[in-house]
Amino acid sequence: MRDLFRQAGIIVIPVLVYVIMRLLWVTCRKRFHNLSEIDESQHVCVCWHGELLMSPQAYRKIHPEHKASAIISSHFDGSLIAGTLRFLKIRPLRGSTKKGARQVLLQAFKSIKAGEEVLITPDGPRGPRHSMSDGAIGIALKSRLPIFVMNYQPSSYWQLGSWDRFVIPKPFCRIDFYIQSLSLEGMEIEEAKEYLKEKMLEHTVI
Incomplete structure (x- = not known):
């Protein structure tokens, strides 16, 4: 019965x-x-896990026709x-860059080779919040692609008590989206992680 409810939930x-x-x-x-x-x-492409409600829509607003895939946990x-x-x-x-990393990274590189953009939450799937995993950085450095950063700040919002402090804008508020392209060319992985984290925290809800 529990599995039946889970399957129904996945659909509904x-x-x-x-x-x-x-x-x-x-x-x-x-x-x-x-x-x-x-x-x-x-x-x-990257956004924080707590900003998943609106950031993918912002991505589609800016790249309406670009083929895209997203690394998503198997939970x-x-x-x-x-x-x-x-x-x-x-x-x-x-999969995730923490569990089943090799398989999902191979999928990501195949997607990039096919011309797709890959979307990743660097602090997903389980945090800690606003942490920076190696996944997005490693993929960008190895594929020599820039990073597309998506952040947003609503003028009024609810914030859940979950680990990612998930942000839900209130209806009829104003949402400011902050979009930037960052080059990691010439950086070592730890330097790139610090740089990307700093940039992603500039325009996010703390």
Whole structure:
């Protein structure tokens, strides 16, 4: 019976989450701040786990037709995220850079070779919040791609008590999106991790 409820949840919950995402997107006033030029060139794309409600929609606003995939954990909550992102035409790569790292990284490099952009939450799937895993940095350095950073700050919001302090903008608020492209060329991995973390924390809800 429990498995039956889980399977039903995997079908129903993503639909409900997507409807909520779209309602918030339509009702909220949005301002986009391009901190650097973003064109249609290929990137590795990142946002914090706590900003997953709106950041993928911002990605699709800026890159409406670009083929994309996202590294998503194989846990149950990952299945819900994967089901939701499919509505945005973002293909899931199941696994994480902590568990099953080799397999999911191979999938990511195959996606990049096929011309897709890969989306990653550096502090996912289980935190700690605003930590920086090696995954996004390693993929960007090895593939020699820049990083596409997506952050947002709502003028009014709810914040859950979960490990990622998940941010839910309130309807009809103003949302400021901060978008930037960062080059990691010439950096060592630890230097790149510190640099990316610093940039991602500049325009996020603390």
